[in-house]
Amino acid sequence: MAYQGTRHASPAFKVLNNNVIVIVDERGDERVLMGRGLAFGLKPGDAIDHTKVAKTFVLARGEQGEHDLRVLTRAPYRLVAAVTAAIDEAERALGRALGRHLPLAVVDHLEFVLERLGQGLRVPATMPELRVLYGQEFAAATRMVESISASLGAPLPDEEVVFLTMHLVNATRGFPDGTTALLFRRVRHIVATVEAGLGVALDDESPDYARFVMHVQFLLQRLTNDAMLRNADLSFVEFTRHSYPRSAAIAEHVKTYVFGATGSSLTDEEVMYMTVHVERLAQQSGDRSAAS
Structure with a gap:
């Protein structure tokens, strides 16, 4: 630091x-x-x-x-000054030190971003899941982008909120570099799988969406800790499978992806709860379509 x-x-x-x-x-x-x-x-x-x-x-x-x-x-002095000032502000907002390595990691990242922008290149990134899972870090990263943009006299792309949120999550949660990015790639893939199965773009402002994303995060954490849900009433597993066939099929697609990504197979109970969450999203999407 x-x-x-x-x-x-x-x-x-x-x-x-x-x-x-x-x-x-x-x-x-x-x-x-x-x-x-x-x-x-x-x-x-x-x-x-x-x-x-x-x-x-x-x-x-x-x-x-x-x-x-x-x-x-190599980095311009004003970039280093802008980043360290923004991180000082983020530390005050989050109420904790963010470690001595974060400023250099952010400077290194943003120097590359500015170089790409000079060549007319951008790397679009949208992860509404970040705002749901790590609201404090997302808000701090948003303010960092605003502060650094003001200091440099040039706006950083909106997607930098995503990348800076990942840096902050790594710093505040003690995750190794790359862990947050891997987690959110998997969350994003599962969300995209559900959206493709339902044929809709989910409303990322809705409470049901927030609950679903939290469920997916905890599912992936349970998978990592070998603590998947088990021993539910199997009659209820069969009930959800037959009552919500489309949502159950989407949950099976999620199971296939998770196995390919992690080598671990979801239990029937995990697939059942995934089915229930997907069905709730399907009903919400149907209600929204009817209202429009």
Whole structure:
């Protein structure tokens, strides 16, 4: 994480550009100091004007530290400043520290985004499930996009709310990198399977949609923990299968996808509850169609 207002007695060790220098602290750890014009005219061994230090980053050791150093050397200073300010605000909104690695991960990501935008390229991403499952992180990411856009004087694409939400979820929930993206790809695929089976676009503002997405998330978590639902009344399993044949068929498609994606087969009880949720969505979609 970035720290502000820290004083450093060590002289400059490396001068990377006009805004970035590296020092070695008393423990032998490398720290990157940033500030507008901080390193202008400095040479290794020169004293540092601490009034110009705006941000400090403690570098990890090994390849990760080398990667982070390349990011900070390459990224425009105003992007780093915009990101760290937005993350400071997100920490206040979420009421917790987000870790020292998040600012560099977001800077690295957004630098690539800005490069793509300069080439006229975008990567559309819509995941209404994120707002349902992680409302606080989604709201904080929305504010981050607004803040960074204002600081840069150019709007970031709307889809960046999705990507920044994933970064925040990884940071707040302690998930390894990529875990959140994998979870939501699977949730999104299951939602798309249901939409295709019903032949409608689900209303992502409805309570039934929110309940369904939560059910899918918990289903995938139960799968990971080998704690799937079992031992329900089998007569009710048969009842739902015969009473709601279309929804049951869609639930079977979901079962097929889950097995292909995870190698685990849903129990009859899990398929039954999936059928019930799909049927509720089908009824809601029918009511909406009738009303229109």
